[in-house]
Amino acid sequence: MNKKTGKTNNRILLHLNGIRKTYQDGILKVHALKDINLEAERGELISIMGPSGSGKSTLLHILGCLDHPTQGQYYFDGENTATFDDRQLTLTRNKRIGFVFQSFNLLHRETALENVSLPLMYAGESGIQSKAQEALEKVGLGARLNHRPGQLSGGEQQRVAIARAMVKKPDVILADEPTGNLDSQVGKNIMRVFQQMHEEGMTIILITHNPEVAQLGTRLLKLHDGQLEE
Amino acid sequence: MTIMAVLSGIKVQMYEDLKQVGLDVVNVQLVPNLENLFIGPLVTEDTQWMQEQSKGGLLAPFRADMAVGANLENQQTLEFLILETTHEWGNIVPLNISEGRFIYKGETEFCVLDEWIADRFFPEGNAVGKELFINASEGIRNLTVAGVLKDPFEVRKKFDELDFAGSARSTLNRMLEFKSIYILGDFSEPHEPIHGAVIKVPKDIDALSTAKSIQKEAKRRDLPAIAWARSQWVDNVMRGADLTTQVAGMLWIVVLLVTSVMILTISLVAIRERYYELAVRRTEGARRLQIVSQLLLENMILSLTGGFLAIGLAHGAGYLLETRYLSWSPAFLPHEMALAIGLGAGLGALATILPAYRAASLDPVKILRIA
Numbered sequence: 397m398n399k400k401t402g403k404t405n406n407r408i409l410l411h412l413n414g415i416r417k418t419y420q421d422g423i424l425k426v427h428a429l430k431d432i433n434l435e436a437e438r439g440e441l442i443s444i445m446g447p448s449g450s451g452k453s454t455l456l457h458i459l460g461c462l463d464h465p466t467q468g469q470y471y472f473d474g475e476n477t478a479t480f481d482d483r484q485l486t487l488t489r490n491k492r493i494g495f496v497f498q499s500f501n502l503l504h505r506e507t508a509l510e511n512v513s514l515p516l517m518y519a520g521e522s523g524i525q526s527k528a529q530e531a532l533e534k535v536g537l538g539a540r541l542n543h544r545p546g547q548l549s550g551g552e553q554q555r556v557a558i559a560r561a562m563v564k565k566p567d568v569i570l571a572d573e574p575t576g577n578l579d580s581q582v583g584k585n586i587m588r589v590f591q592q593m594h595e596e597g598m599t600i601i602l603i604t605h606n607p608e609v610a611q612l613g614t615r616l617l618k619l620h621d622g623q624l625e626e
Numbered sequence: 627m628t629i630m631a632v633l634s635g636i637k638v639q640m641y642e643d644l645k646q647v648g649l650d651v652v653n654v655q656l657v658p659n660l661e662n663l664f665i666g667p668l669v670t671e672d673t674q675w676m677q678e679q680s681k682g683g684l685l686a687p688f689r690a691d692m693a694v695g696a697n698l699e700n701q702q703t704l705e706f707l708i709l710e711t712t713h714e715w716g717n718i719v720p721l722n723i724s725e726g727r728f729i730y731k732g733e734t735e736f737c738v739l740d741e742w743i744a745d746r747f748f749p750e751g752n753a754v755g756k757e758l759f760i761n762a763s764e765g766i767r768n769l770t771v772a773g774v775l776k777d778p779f780e781v782r783k784k785f786d787e788l789d790f791a792g793s794a795r796s797t798l799n800r801m802l803e804f805k806s807i808y809i810l811g812d813f814s815e816p817h818e819p820i821h822g823a824v825i826k827v828p829k830d831i832d833a834l835s836t837a838k839s840i841q842k843e844a845k846r847r848d849l850p851a852i853a854w855a856r857s858q859w860v861d862n863v864m865r866g867a868d869l870t871t872q873v874a875g876m877l878w879i880v881v882l883l884v885t886s887v888m889i890l891t892i893s894l895v896a897i898r899e900r901y902y903e904l905a906v907r908r909t910e911g912a913r914r915l916q917i918v919s920q921l922l923l924e925n926m927i928l929s930l931t932g933g934f935l936a937i938g939l940a941h942g943a944g945y946l947l948e949t950r951y952l953s954w955s956p957a958f959l960p961h962e963m964a965l966a967i968g969l970g971a972g973l974g975a976l977a978t979i980l981p982a983y984r985a986a987s988l989d990p991v992k993i994l995r996i997a
């Protein structure tokens with residue numbers, strides 16, 4: 397392990413082994429994920445497709461260390477995440493995973509620039525302002541730095557969320573339907589951003605409904621009723 | 627805070643007022659009942675042992691009598707208390723002279739009026755040098771006014787209700803509240819009855835212990851007299867005032883309790899409103915402790931700003947009260963203000979820390995799913 401960056405040279409970045417996730421919904425048990433096995437190599441762009449309610453978001457939340465599996469092991473860069481405490485989980489989320497939520501999850505009262513600065517602020521980094529600005533310029537929002545989410549279109553908000561995920565230069569970006577609610581032109585713009593990140597060597601896992609978008613991946617997985625198929 | 631300052635203000639002002647009654651003066655008085663007033667068991671001779679007990683203090687005996695007086699110029703007649711004493715009275719009791727002076731030695735044809743009587747006999751002012759006639763037990767006398775005193779009992783009347791520990795004394799004082807005229811009396815006869823004496827104890831001698839030893843001696847001689855130090859009376863009144871402020875302080879605590887429950891509810895609701903924001907911060911790398919400390923810091927800044935604003939408002943309210951209703955200035959004592967701000971901030975912090983901890987422990991994904 398490289399002591400300075402905390403990064404290793406493991407070929408396999410994400411490794412899911414026999415993952416199950418069961419939600420207790422009243423007296424009803426919802427099996428959102430049933431025995432998921434997945435290995436993601438560094439630099440891969442994996443697309444995941446699947447109908448609504450098939451467990452895509454659930455899977456991504458587990459990969460993003462936002463949720464714990466009911467059963468099975470999740471190794472992030474060779475380390476079993478079950479052994480992480482709050483500090484380690486937060487640190488991993490903050491520095492090594494960029495998450496683009498299905499519903500953006502931006503802070504409504506803060507500007508685009510402040511939203512993108514957030515993870516850098518918690519990481520205690522320097523030069524926050526210029527890094528955040530650079531990330532926003534990359535997604536084509538150089539002219540919208542001081543707009544609040546309410547003053548931005550859906551596509552622009554999505555791009556702020558993407559900028560926030562990539563600004564910290566994470567090991568992996570997990571994106572939950574980043575083109576979901578957008579028309580095809582805006583969707584294409586956003587896909588170009590992901591394409592570029594992939595070309596720069598970023599590991600990306602992308603959830604989408606759109607087969608065209610899914611074709612961009614180096615690998616396409618299908619999630620069906622909580623089960624993964626190639 | 628205004629309440630606190632007003633209460634403290636009363637005490638500060640009170641002590642200033644009360645000091646004027648003379649902290650080094652001991653009063654000796656007959657226990658007030660009809661028998662004593664008529665037969666007069668206390669006589670001029672007794673002043674000798676009193677003086678001995680006071681270790682050489684200055685002493686002035688006094689004798690009180692009802693009298694009728696008249697100003698022949700304006701045909702005004704009044705009924706009042708006539709207080710016979712010696713010229714030393716003026717050297718013993720702190721006098722609040724508004725005109726002229728106290729009677730000098732040997733001025734048997736002079737008198738000193740209190741302001742109330744002066745106002746009625748000589749409504750146009752300048753009472754000094756004027757003449758009036760009084761009809762006392764020895765017959766009609768013609769007296770010249772030497773001076774006018776502000777009512778020496780004014781201060782005491784204001785605070786006597788607070789003298790819980792000396793109600794007999796209070797009764798006495800009330801009897802002496804009659805409007806009075808001071809004249810020089812004849813105290814040369816050893817068996818002439820007197821009603822009491824005032825004694826100024828020498829410097830470095832404790833008035834309270836002097837009063838006690840005089841009291842003891844009076845008991846030994848089987849005399850129905852009570853002796854009390856005016857400083858003791860001041861202490862009692864201050865203690866009474868303390869009790870009153872303590873009761874007010876209790877009210878304060880109740881107010882504080884009610885407020886803190888309100889603050890708790892408000893901060894619970896306020897933090898609940900921010901669950902979404904806090905969840906986003908958690909997913910973006912804020913640790914639990916950072917969330918709690920952020921909320922706490924925000925709350926501290928708010929409470930402290932609020933606290934200083936409150937001090938400002940309290941000063942304003944105090945000033946208003948002072949100009950409109952109070953006869954004393956509210957005292958904003960620094961330690962009391964600090965206590966109030968500290969309590970406010972402490973309560974705020976307590977009311978924040980629990981909901982903040984709760985918010986930080988919630989699963990951000992669940993919150994974001996709902997939002």
Ligand SMILES: Nc1ncnc2c1ncn2[C@@H]1O[C@H](COP(=O)(O)OP(=O)(O)OP(=O)(O)O)[C@@H](O)[C@H]1O
Nearest residue numbers: 419420421426428447448449450451452453454455
């Ligand atoms: N916290 C929860 N409590 C109960 N059930 C849940 C919870 N979260 C998800 N589920 C259920 O788990 C299943 C998978 O949900 P998930 O959000 O992963 O689906 P999805 O594939 O992302 O769907 P979509 O494409 O509509 O976003 C659904 O049936 C959902 O109702």
Ligand SMILES: [Mg+2]
Nearest residue numbers: 452453454498
């Ligand atoms: Mg989903």
